[in-house]
Amino acid sequence: VGNELLIGQTLDTNSHWVAWQFNRFGWTVQRVTQLRDSLSALQHGLGEALERRPRMLVTIGGLGPTHDDMTLRGLSLAVRRPLTLNPKALDMVRKKYEKIETPAHLTFHRKKMAMLPRGSEPMANPLGTAPGVLARSSRTTIVSLPGVPKEMKAIFNASIVPILRESSGSQPVEVYLGFVGIVESALAPTLREVQSRFPGLYFKSHPRGLESGVRSLILLHIYTLRKSDPRMINRAVVFLVRRLAGLKSPS
Amino acid sequence: VGNELLIGQTLDTNSHWVAWQFNRFGWTVQRVTQLRDSLSALQHGLGEALERRPRMLVTIGGLGPTHDDMTLRGLSLAVRRPLTLNPKALDMVRKKYEKIETPAHLTFHRKKMAMLPRGSEPMANPLGTAPGVLARSSRTTIVSLPGVPKEMKAIFNASIVPILRESSGSQPVEVYLGFVGIVESALAPTLREVQSRFPGLYFKSHPRGLESGVRSLILLHIYTLRKSDPRMINRAVVFLVRRLAGLKSPS
Numbered sequence: 343v344g345n346e347l348l349i350g351q352t353l354d355t356n357s358h359w360v361a362w363q364f365n366r367f368g369w370t371v372q373r374v375t376q377l378r379d380s381l382s383a384l385q386h387g388l389g390e391a392l393e394r395r396p397r398m399l400v401t402i403g404g405l406g407p408t409h410d411d412m413t414l415r416g417l418s419l420a421v422r423r424p425l426t427l428n429p430k431a432l433d434m435v436r437k438k439y440e441k442i443e444t445p446a447h448l449t450f451h452r453k454k455m456a457m458l459p460r461g462s463e464p465m466a467n468p469l470g471t472a473p474g475v476l477a478r479s480s481r482t483t484i485v486s487l488p489g490v491p492k493e494m495k496a497i498f499n500a501s502i503v504p505i506l507r508e509s510s511g512s513q514p515v516e517v518y519l520g521f522v523g524i525v526e527s528a529l530a531p532t533l534r535e536v537q538s539r540f541p542g543l544y545f546k547s548h549p550r551g552l553e554s555g556v557r558s559l560i561l562l563h564i565y566t567l568r569k570s571d572p573r574m575i576n577r578a579v580v581f582l583v584r585r586l587a588g589l590k591s592p593s
Numbered sequence: 594v595g596n597e598l599l600i601g602q603t604l605d606t607n608s609h610w611v612a613w614q615f616n617r618f619g620w621t622v623q624r625v626t627q628l629r630d631s632l633s634a635l636q637h638g639l640g641e642a643l644e645r646r647p648r649m650l651v652t653i654g655g656l657g658p659t660h661d662d663m664t665l666r667g668l669s670l671a672v673r674r675p676l677t678l679n680p681k682a683l684d685m686v687r688k689k690y691e692k693i694e695t696p697a698h699l700t701f702h703r704k705k706m707a708m709l710p711r712g713s714e715p716m717a718n719p720l721g722t723a724p725g726v727l728a729r730s731s732r733t734t735i736v737s738l739p740g741v742p743k744e745m746k747a748i749f750n751a752s753i754v755p756i757l758r759e760s761s762g763s764q765p766v767e768v769y770l771g772f773v774g775i776v777e778s779a780l781a782p783t784l785r786e787v788q789s790r791f792p793g794l795y796f797k798s799h800p801r802g803l804e805s806g807v808r809s810l811i812l813l814h815i816y817t818l819r820k821s822d823p824r825m826i827n828r829a830v831v832f833l834v835r836r837l838a839g840l841k842s843p844s
Contacts, residue, residue, distance in 0.1 A: 346797065347612070361600060373638070375626050408781045527722070530659045530660065537660060549721075549741065
């Protein structure tokens with residue numbers, strides 16, 4: 343969440359890091375969406391995501407004290423639960439400000455960070471002020487994290503990784519193969535064949551040289567999509583190499 | 594488009610670069626979506642984007658020769674126009690392969706790169722094989738670009754920048770202010786006030802230090818959302834500085 347992403351000012355490394363965490367524990371990320379700081383964009387974007395009924399929905403950014411931090415307002419509209427002052431969250435916020443002043447002035451803008459959709463739980467933010475938020479809607483666990491990368495990662499590691507680990511299937515098993523001197527279009531029929539023979543594996547070729555050039559290099563990424571026999575990858579590699587050894591010209 | 598984004602393998606620098614280009618010419622990017630290499634994900638993701646009736650929709654990735662390159666198949670379903678062999682596109686592809694072999698073998702997988710939704714136009718790819726694609730659906734101009742960054746940028750610069758420039762409003766005018774020693778929650782009421790006084794401007798604060806700490810630093814980004822008087826920014830800065838000079842304690 344954030345205009346700074348959509349104007350090309352900030353590169354979204356947060357969703358990349360989070361996607362990798364999900365993948366690491368055997369989860370599949372279906373979609374990443376960047377939304378503007380607009381109540382309507384948030385309400386509709388989050389509503390559409392919930393309609394797809396994922397097991398988990400993560401929002402990043404827009405939890406701070408300023409007028410343009412409106413993720414929880416958008417979430418409140420999408421899940422149809424009003425924002426209410428959460429005592430646990432308020433306590434977390436108060437303790438943060440007590441470090442800089444006694445007594446802490448809990449102004450409107452500071453209390454705002456403790457206004458959560460009814461029924462949600464705050465998650466402690468060890469490095470910043472705005473707590474993370476954990477909510478549920480039907481079968482979806484909703485996780486809202488602040489956008490400052492080190493705060494986002496600290497809350498994710500402390501509060502979300504245990505959930506991912508508990509519900510994880512197997513870790514993905516993967517291998518990368520480099521092919522030199524064969525162009526992607528010539529590799530394509532063989533990839534199609536190996537894909538249909540090994541439906542439990544995922545094959546994706548990444549051209550790294552010129553497709554229409556002599557110095558071609560293709561990086562092939564093979565991995566299992568779900569809990570499956572890791573020896574399948576070995577069998578697929580042997581199959582691929584035998585097939586390619588038999589290729590005489592691009593066919 | 595691409596599983597490599599959603600498994601956290603590849604950082605999506607392409608959409609960041611494209612968003613910056615749009616912004617540079619005064620356009621507003623409403624949303625960025627990363628989709629998996631799945632026909633259903635593409636059909637629905639592109640369909641939903643078209644329902645929002647944007648002036649332009651850009652897809653990046655999935656134009657190559659392999660089985661998992663299915664952006665144009667997804668687009669064809671979303672716009673309900675069949676894929677047909679485009680003679681201009683086929684000619685572009687043929688010329689690329691003629692550089693590595695005579696005569697060029699136009700295999701199924703190579704011809705695939707010239708199968709475009711009916712009524713679309715290919716855009717020459719100076720650095721790679723798969724042509725870009727330009728299509729229309731109702732009021733939306735659809736642009737499909739390959740995912741290899743240098744190819745994407747080459748086609749974008751040659752074929753899309755002229756469209757952006759022609760339809761551009763004014764370039765955005767922007768300024769960054771750094772505030773030291775004030776925490777974001779104390780700045781919030783003043784930002785709210787300045788935002789309501791200058792509705793044509795966009796204000797976004799980026800905390801760079803600790804909110805609940807003595808060494809706080811806030812970067813404030815101010816810019817105009819659309820064609821507007823650039824002197825407004827000067828007036829807003831003067832207003833902000835005067836207000837903040839009058840702040841005695843966090844209020």
